[in-house]
Amino acid sequence: MASPTLSDVAQAAGVSYATADRVINNRGNVAQKSIDKVREAVARLGYVRNVAAANLSRKRVYRLAFLIPTGSNAFFRRIRAHILQTADHFKADGIRAQIVDVSAFSAEALRDGIVDLIRRDFDGVAIVGLQSQLLETPLEELRDQGVVVIGLVSDLPQGVRSAYIGIDNIVAGRTAARLTGMAHAGGPGKIQTFVGSMEARDHAERLQGFCDVIAADFPNLTVLPPILTKDDPSELHRATISALSADTRVTALYNVGAGNRGLIDAIGKAAGSRPFCVVHELVGHSKQALTDGHIDLVIDQRPDVEVNRAFAILRALIDDRAPPPLPDLMPTIYVRDNLPAETLNDTMEA
Amino acid sequence: MASPTLSDVAQAAGVSYATADRVINNRGNVAQKSIDKVREAVARLGYVRNVAAANLSRKRVYRLAFLIPTGSNAFFRRIRAHILQTADHFKADGIRAQIVDVSAFSAEALRDGIVDLIRRDFDGVAIVGLQSQLLETPLEELRDQGVVVIGLVSDLPQGVRSAYIGIDNIVAGRTAARLTGMAHAGGPGKIQTFVGSMEARDHAERLQGFCDVIAADFPNLTVLPPILTKDDPSELHRATISALSADTRVTALYNVGAGNRGLIDAIGKAAGSRPFCVVHELVGHSKQALTDGHIDLVIDQRPDVEVNRAFAILRALIDDRAPPPLPDLMPTIYVRDNLPAETLNDTMEA
DNA sequence: CTGAAAGCGCTTACAG
DNA sequence: CTGAAAGCGCTTACAG
Numbered sequence: 001m002a003s004p005t006l007s008d009v010a011q012a013a014g015v016s017y018a019t020a021d022r023v024i025n026n027r028g029n030v031a032q033k034s035i036d037k038v039r040e041a042v043a044r045l046g047y048v049r050n051v052a053a054a055n056l057s058r059k060r061v062y063r064l065a066f067l068i069p070t071g072s073n074a075f076f077r078r079i080r081a082h083i084l085q086t087a088d089h090f091k092a093d094g095i096r097a098q099i100v101d102v103s104a105f106s107a108e109a110l111r112d113g114i115v116d117l118i119r120r121d122f123d124g125v126a127i128v129g130l131q132s133q134l135l136e137t138p139l140e141e142l143r144d145q146g147v148v149v150i151g152l153v154s155d156l157p158q159g160v161r162s163a164y165i166g167i168d169n170i171v172a173g174r175t176a177a178r179l180t181g182m183a184h185a186g187g188p189g190k191i192q193t194f195v196g197s198m199e200a201r202d203h204a205e206r207l208q209g210f211c212d213v214i215a216a217d218f219p220n221l222t223v224l225p226p227i228l229t230k231d232d233p234s235e236l237h238r239a240t241i242s243a244l245s246a247d248t249r250v251t252a253l254y255n256v257g258a259g260n261r262g263l264i265d266a267i268g269k270a271a272g273s274r275p276f277c278v279v280h281e282l283v284g285h286s287k288q289a290l291t292d293g294h295i296d297l298v299i300d301q302r303p304d305v306e307v308n309r310a311f312a313i314l315r316a317l318i319d320d321r322a323p324p325p326l327p328d329l330m331p332t333i334y335v336r337d338n339l340p341a342e343t344l345n346d347t348m349e350a
Numbered sequence: 351m352a353s354p355t356l357s358d359v360a361q362a363a364g365v366s367y368a369t370a371d372r373v374i375n376n377r378g379n380v381a382q383k384s385i386d387k388v389r390e391a392v393a394r395l396g397y398v399r400n401v402a403a404a405n406l407s408r409k410r411v412y413r414l415a416f417l418i419p420t421g422s423n424a425f426f427r428r429i430r431a432h433i434l435q436t437a438d439h440f441k442a443d444g445i446r447a448q449i450v451d452v453s454a455f456s457a458e459a460l461r462d463g464i465v466d467l468i469r470r471d472f473d474g475v476a477i478v479g480l481q482s483q484l485l486e487t488p489l490e491e492l493r494d495q496g497v498v499v500i501g502l503v504s505d506l507p508q509g510v511r512s513a514y515i516g517i518d519n520i521v522a523g524r525t526a527a528r529l530t531g532m533a534h535a536g537g538p539g540k541i542q543t544f545v546g547s548m549e550a551r552d553h554a555e556r557l558q559g560f561c562d563v564i565a566a567d568f569p570n571l572t573v574l575p576p577i578l579t580k581d582d583p584s585e586l587h588r589a590t591i592s593a594l595s596a597d598t599r600v601t602a603l604y605n606v607g608a609g610n611r612g613l614i615d616a617i618g619k620a621a622g623s624r625p626f627c628v629v630h631e632l633v634g635h636s637k638q639a640l641t642d643g644h645i646d647l648v649i650d651q652r653p654d655v656e657v658n659r660a661f662a663i664l665r666a667l668i669d670d671r672a673p674p675p676l677p678d679l680m681p682t683i684y685v686r687d688n689l690p691a692e693t694l695n696d697t698m699e700a
Numbered sequence: 701c702t703g704a705a706a707g708c709g710c711t712t713a714c715a716g
Numbered sequence: 717c718t719g720a721a722a723g724c725g726c727t728t729a730c731a732g
Contacts, residue, residue, distance in 0.1 A: 005724090053724070057707075059708060182646065184535055304678065335528040337559075338682075401710095404710050
């Protein structure tokens with residue numbers, strides 16, 4: 001009943017322990033005859049390599065880095081908190097993870113951050129990326145040193161990363177549109193949209209997905225040209241007030257980007273009925289606004305799920321084995337009724 | 351830079367390895383003086399116990415059982431698939447998990463299933479539970495043998511399980527109501543509801559949550575008394591047809607229970623415009639119906655997330671340590687635009 | 701191409 | 717109450 005070990009396999013195959021090990025791990029320098037015998041024994045006994053023992057023996061330590069933009073953005077604060085908490089937990093499993101700050105959304109700064117990583121001997125790094133050619137050379141160098149690189153939240157140039165963990169922002173925009181459309185119940189309407197910057201790929205994609213669905217499935221609705229906000233709460237505040245007061249009779253607001261605090265403040269202070277409101281990312285103030293009935297929907301990318309996945313995928317890539325079955329990642333819809341509890345982790349009872 | 355080991359701690363504390371081990375693991379029979387010295391050394395060196403090494407040394411194998419109702423219910427098929435896939439992956443980590451069948455939703459059958467577990471030497475079991483006193487004695491016996499018991503999807507009597515992994519069904523019903531309400535855009539409406547059985551606690555809770563929100567926040571809407579379906583597709587088919595044809599002018603349908611195939615068929619064949627439709631659990635046919643535009647929303651409990659959590663929580667409880675940071679569990683809303691990919695697990699690229 | 705042996709960080713008898 | 721030693725299943729030099 002006990003699982004067969006490598007020495008069981010070696011014995012069954014009639015070779016030494018070391019030889020069995022060589023074929024299990026494809027270390028080469030083994031006669032074909034021995035390979036065949038070992039393979040047969042593995043299959044017959046149902047041998048499964050004990051990863052924990054292997055890691056112990058080779059003193060495996062997973063050194064991970066997370067490159068995260070600095071700044072007071074609530075979403076990235078949330079990501080950081082999850083990384084720290086997860087890193088702390090996995091210390092006992094030989095994982096050393098740290099957050100490396102890079103100044104926000106500048107390709108040059110990000111490139112410099114990556115260059116700094118090169119000689120620091122990490123096994124894997126997760127990077128909140130950008131689509132910039134500037135990053136390609138340093139990323140290739142990292143990879144050539146055997147460092148596993150993945151994109152997190154925002155993708156890196158495809159050729160130089162092993163995986164991307166983040167939502168599809170076109171899907172996120174489509175989802176926002178579907179629900180906004182539903183909320184009009186077939187009636188007419190005008191939707192005011194806000195974007196931080198059209199250069200930000202995630203913003204552009206969300207807006208595109210949104211417009212696609214409205215155009216295709218809600219012919220009674222019009223999407224007004226987006227107002228540029230630079231993700232600045234005060235810009236959003238101003239823009240929201242003017243959208244609310246305009247005689248265009250706006251029936252819905254959709255903010256593709258950040259800065260929601262300004263939008264929420266403006267709505268909270270407005271008198272009378274308000275348009276249907278959709279924003280992205282569940283953080284303190286957007287959650288509160290949902291609870292207070294100032295906005296209707298929050299489309300969220302579940303940074304907790306993303307971080308969870310990042311650790312699992314990095315580990316799997318470093319070990320060159322398949323990742324465990326993980327929950328899928330997709331834009332998640334929150335209304336005021338299905339909000340998560342305050343605590344990060346509280347299923348268990350005392 | 352290398353992490354301190356227990357022998358570093360022992361040396362620093364001036365005691366033997368074995369003594370250090372005794373205080374780390376609270377094995378008792380240690381002089382207070384030694385305890386203090388070891389504690390101090392642990393704190394000073396920042397010692398973290400290596401769980402993998404400990405498990406290796408004691409040949410730890412986690413024997414897990416999942417008690418799942420039999421039957422062709424698509425939701426439980428999905429749960430089973432996730433359990434099997436996860437179990438397979440974790441074989442390499444010394445986890446042996448198996449599914450134990452119990453015939454569906456009979457307290458007697460479930461009790462017998464639990465009794466059968468008692469001498470089988472599991473470390474942890476996850477049970478799709480029922481609220482029945484019948485279960486208490488066998489569950490206590492299991493617990494007295496040191497087996498960790500958790501409720502999965504549907505809770506067990508609270509006193510005899512260590513954790514519950516499942517959504518809050520009141521929240522699920524409230525969420526369905528919020529979106530159904532939104533979809534009326536302030537206009538009037540009548541909502542036909544369907545339940546499998548009012549004895550099923552999850553059904554009753556969803557219905558209650560649904561009615562609460564409609565009554566509180568959507569005064570223009572009426573919830574019609576639920577039609578009992580026994581979760582039988584043909585019953586649902588019949589009931590849906592009559593709801594669609596009735597001159598009550600139903601504006602929305604909400605099925606609290608299973609059997610959606612019948613509802614979907616009926617809607618697919620109906621001519622003209624249809625009411626707003628909300629069902630539970632994303633499985634093959636509900637996903638297809640969403641894609642085809644036959645229904646509008648699916649509220650899902652993410653069995654993949656639940657299974658993932660179940661493995662992690664069982665392991666943590668068995669080891670008596672804190673579980674890793676895990677994604678929260680809450681009712682998830684699907685529209686046709688944010689559906690997960692077909693595959694169970696496909697973030698990585700080849 | 702093959703094998704014997706030490707060691708990874710722990711736990712578990714066993715002997716004092 | 718304390719310690720020395722074997723062993724968990726593997727990897728890694730090292731010697732042939």
